[in-house]
Amino acid sequence: MAGATQKKSDRARGVMVLRDAASGRILTQERALPKSSKELALSGPTLDELMTRPTALRSVLDGVGRAVRQAEDTRRPVKLTILVQPDRTAPTVDVEAAPLQGDELDQALAEARARGAARAAEILAGPDMLSADDFARLIGVTREAVRQKATRREALGLQGAKRGVRYPAWQVTRDGGLLPELPRLFAVLGDSPWAVYRFLVQPHPAFKGASPLETLRAGAAKLVLEAAEGVARGDFG
Numbered sequence: 695m696a697g698a699t700q701k702k703s704d705r706a707r708g709v710m711v712l713r714d715a716a717s718g719r720i721l722t723q724e725r726a727l728p729k730s731s732k733e734l735a736l737s738g739p740t741l742d743e744l745m746t747r748p749t750a751l752r753s754v755l756d757g758v759g760r761a762v763r764q765a766e767d768t769r770r771p772v773k774l775t776i777l778v779q780p781d782r783t784a785p786t787v788d789v790e791a792a793p794l795q796g797d798e799l800d801q802a803l804a805e806a807r808a809r810g811a812a813r814a815a816e817i818l819a820g821p822d823m824l825s826a827d828d829f830a831r832l833i834g835v836t837r838e839a840v841r842q843k844a845t846r847r848e849a850l851g852l853q854g855a856k857r858g859v860r861y862p863a864w865q866v867t868r869d870g871g872l873l874p875e876l877p878r879l880f881a882v883l884g885d886s887p888w889a890v891y892r893f894l895v896q897p898h899p900a901f902k903g904a905s906p907l908e909t910l911r912a913g914a915a916k917l918v919l920e921a922a923e924g925v926a927r928g929d930f931g
Contacts, residue, residue: 708726708727708761708765708771708772708773708774709725709726709727709771709773709774710725710726710727710758710761710773710774710775710776711725711773711774711775711776712775712776712778713775713776713777713778714777714778714780715777715778715779715780715785715786716779716780727758727761727762727765727771727772727774749783749784750783750784750785752784753784753785753786753787754776754785754787756787757774757776757787757788757789758774760787760789761774761789764789772789772790773789773790774787774788774789775787775788775789775790817852818852818854818860822862822863822864823852823860823861823862823863824860824861824862824863825858825860825861826840826841826851826858826859826861829849829861829863832863832866833866833870833871833872834870840861843872844859844861844887846877847876847877847880847881847885848872848876848877849861849865849872849876850862850865850873850876850887850890850891851887852887852888852891853887862891864907873910874915875910875915875918875919876890878919878922879893879894879919879922882919882922882923882926883922883925883926884926893906893922893925894906894907894910895907898921900917900920900921900924901917901921906918906921906922
């Protein structure tokens, strides 16, 4: 039982494999990545031959060390591929993140969700995030009217895990109304308040680093809507 646990722990760091650079053929089965280059334990005639060549040996040991450091720094398993050259000169060593599976994938997804929830809570705690009552007073309507505007996507309301729905004060225009482009942005970007929020506040390359919100305030609504359509299409840059 202890041996099986140790093997699982070793593979949590990642795996390593030898591959023929010319044909792509696998020369060894995947083995657990060692704790350090000193514990290198891949066996076989190909590796034995490499180990007799100082330059090739240094490449392999450097690659193992790099893979171990990456696994420790990122806390994610890695895959170390040693590409053996036909003339057995210094091999090419490739280190990449290994695909997550099973419990590792579940843990990674849980960590990502936790980070997202923490960031959302941080945003909603900002001074420009108003409760429904405060937002209703700001625009001169009832709390129920605020809820209806949010339902019709005329107002931007952001749902949090603990703070309830918060309404960014910056969606109120100088004349006390709401950004008239909001319904169109929802239609283009999808029915997600957080997606619309991120689009509005993040700098956009089309506006030379300014955000779409800043560009809206400058009177360039058409350009902002065109940028939103580009985001919806998956355009970059």
